[in-house]
Each structure stands twice: as C-alpha cells, then as structure tokens.
Amino acid sequence: MGISLSVAAESWPIAGSFTISRGSRTEARVVVATLHLNGATGRGECVPYPRYGESVEGVVALIEAQAAWLASQPSARQARLGLLDRLKPGAARNALDCALWDLEAKQANIPVWQLAGLSAPADAVTAYTLSLGTPDSMREAAQKAAHRPLLKVKLGGAGDPERIAAVREGAPDSSLIVDANEAWTDDLLEPCLAACRAAGVELIEQPLPAGKDDALTGLDAGILLCADESVHDRSTLDALATRYQAINIKLDKTGGLTEAIAMADAADARGLKLMIGCMVGTSLAMAPALLLAGKAQYVDLDGPLLLAKDRDPGLSFSGSRISPALAALWG
Incomplete structure (x- = not known):
C-alpha cells in the first residue's frame, strides 16, 4: 500500500481586511493536502493565487488527480522527487511537496532541516x-x-x-x-x-x-x-x-x-x-x-x-x- 491522500479547502478570516493594488479580501482561502503512509501523517498548505491563473477549486482538483499516483509510491522521498516532473511550479505542487517532506520527517523521526541538509532553524x-x-x-x-x-x-x-x-x-x-x-x-x-x-x-x-x-x-x-x-x-x-x-x-x-x-x-x-x-x-x-x-x-x-x-x-x-x-x- 502506498501513500493515501486527502484534500481540504479552508477559509481563515483576516483581521480587518488585506488590500494590495489588485484588490481587497477579508479571508485567506487555503488548500491543505494530508498524506498517510504506514501510520505516519504529513501535511502541506498552499494558497491558490488568481494572479497566476489558480483557484481553490482548480488546485483541489489538481491535487486530487495525484491520488492514484501517490498510492503507487513506496516512499515519501521517491514521491517528492517524482512530483517535480508531474506538476509545474505552483500552489498544488507546493502543498504536496511540503506534505511529503513532513511525511518523510515523521517516518524517519528526523526534522526536515536535517533531511534537507539545511542549517538548524533559529528565530x-x-x-x-x-x-x-x-x-x-x-x-x-x-x-x-x-x-x-x-x-x-x-x-x-x-x-x-x-x-x-x-x-x-x-x-x-x-x-x-x-x-x-x-x-x-x-x-x-x-x-x-x-x-x-x-x-x-x-x-x-x-x-x-x-x-x-x-x-x-x-x-x-x-x-x-x-x-x-x-x-x-x-x-x-x-x-x-x-x-x-x-x-x-x-x-x-x-x-x-x-x-x-x-x-x-x-x-x-x-x-x-x-x-x-x-x-x-x-x-x-x-x-x-x-x-x-x-x-x-x-x-x-x-x-x-x-x-x-x-x-x-x-x-x-x-x-x-x-x-x-x-x-x-x-x-
């Protein structure tokens, strides 16, 4: 059994409103990908951005379309590396990539920064x-x-x-x-x-x-x-x-x-x-x-x-x- 996937769209109220040159909004609409493998769970969040032709519904669909492929993957690391060729840069790939890093870290009981060869995080x-x-x-x-x-x-x-x-x-x-x-x-x-x-x-x-x-x-x-x-x-x-x-x-x-x-x-x-x-x-x-x-x-x-x-x-x-x-x- 490979990696199982669930996807959720969420809304988080903004304190007041957030305004830039392209308009205002009062909530942050995000998409969360959750992955499971052998008792471990990894999560990743993305924010679809209309400026780049993205919508919450479109990103959810794009992530869900990876479910069968993820189920065929034996490890989080292999899936993460393969993901670079499956999806173009953007919100959908971000949610899955970060969820796969989290899943790999949880399985190995090693923090992501060590897995990635990065310096220990600081304030x-x-x-x-x-x-x-x-x-x-x-x-x-x-x-x-x-x-x-x-x-x-x-x-x-x-x-x-x-x-x-x-x-x-x-x-x-x-x-x-x-x-x-x-x-x-x-x-x-x-x-x-x-x-x-x-x-x-x-x-x-x-x-x-x-x-x-x-x-x-x-x-x-x-x-x-x-x-x-x-x-x-x-x-x-x-x-x-x-x-x-x-x-x-x-x-x-x-x-x-x-x-x-x-x-x-x-x-x-x-x-x-x-x-x-x-x-x-x-x-x-x-x-x-x-x-x-x-x-x-x-x-x-x-x-x-x-x-x-x-x-x-x-x-x-x-x-x-x-x-x-x-x-x-x-x-």
Missing part, C-alpha cells in the same frame, strides 16, 4: 505588512505598528509618494520595504523611487509589471529592486540579472520547498539577495519557508499575524520574531 524577524490605503490611513496603521523593526508597505501607483511619506512619518524608526505589486508605470517610476529614497526605503518589490519592466535594465535606483511576480523557479532567474538585485522566493510560486532550496542556492550563485515571502496563510504554510530564513536578507512570513485566528498549534510569535515550528505543526 527570525519577519516584516509586518501594512495594507494599501489612503496616506492618512496608512500613517495611522504605521503608528500602530511603529514598534515593529521591519514594515512592508503595500503600494498602488498614483499617490504612492504621499503614502510612503505618511508611513515614514508614522513609523520614524522602523526599517521600510515596499511592494508595488506591479502597480507602477514608467512615468511613476522616478517620482516613486525619489520618495522611497527620501524615506530611507531599503528594498522595492516588483515596481513594474512582469514582462514590462525593461525600464529597470541597468537602472541604479539606489535601493535594492526585488523581483516577485517576475520570478517563479530557477528557469526564470537568468532573465532577471540586469533588472533586479534580489528575488522573493515564495513556496506557492516555486511549487514547494524542494525547488525553493535549489532556487535559493542558484540565486546566491548569481549574486542575488533573497527575500523569503508568503501569501496570506496560516502557520502551516509559513513553517516550511521558515527553514530558508537563514539564507535570506529579508524574511516576510507574517501571514499568521494578519489573520484573526491561526492554527493550533501554530508558530510562536513574539512581536515580529518567529520561533521555529514544533513537529506537531510541521517538519
């Missing part, structure tokens, strides 16, 4: 995200979060210089990174960059739309430019070198921890700095990504902090500091 400081809003509302949000060491500011295009200035006014001592989510245009680029420089912003994620970012080629912005929507797996790295100095690795884009580890090493070999990021999900989605925090200059795994309620057990947060996951959660 990490995560960015805390401020949703897109008016300058006044973002100043108020920044004031409430001003005790946090690193804030990530969601931007939306026109009016962003005023938003950036307002956030800096509200949180004068926090380090700032910003995420435009593809919302800037070539005309907005320089005034927005100038505002970021004036506010002491350290990093800008995806200022221009993926595939329409030629204006970044050879640009000396004076701030790290970080690819997000433009980068998915290792095959997309080489095209970025002249436009970006950093990349945001998200497991829902890479299709799991297996590819994310390889991608982190490949990025480092190219001199690219790393951010380890996330979609808005529960601690089950953050735990695998947290294993890569030691390789990253920036960690953005605040998904559970944005929820009204997290899993139990979940990750332990002390302010913006995250502790490694307990085995009861994952890994």
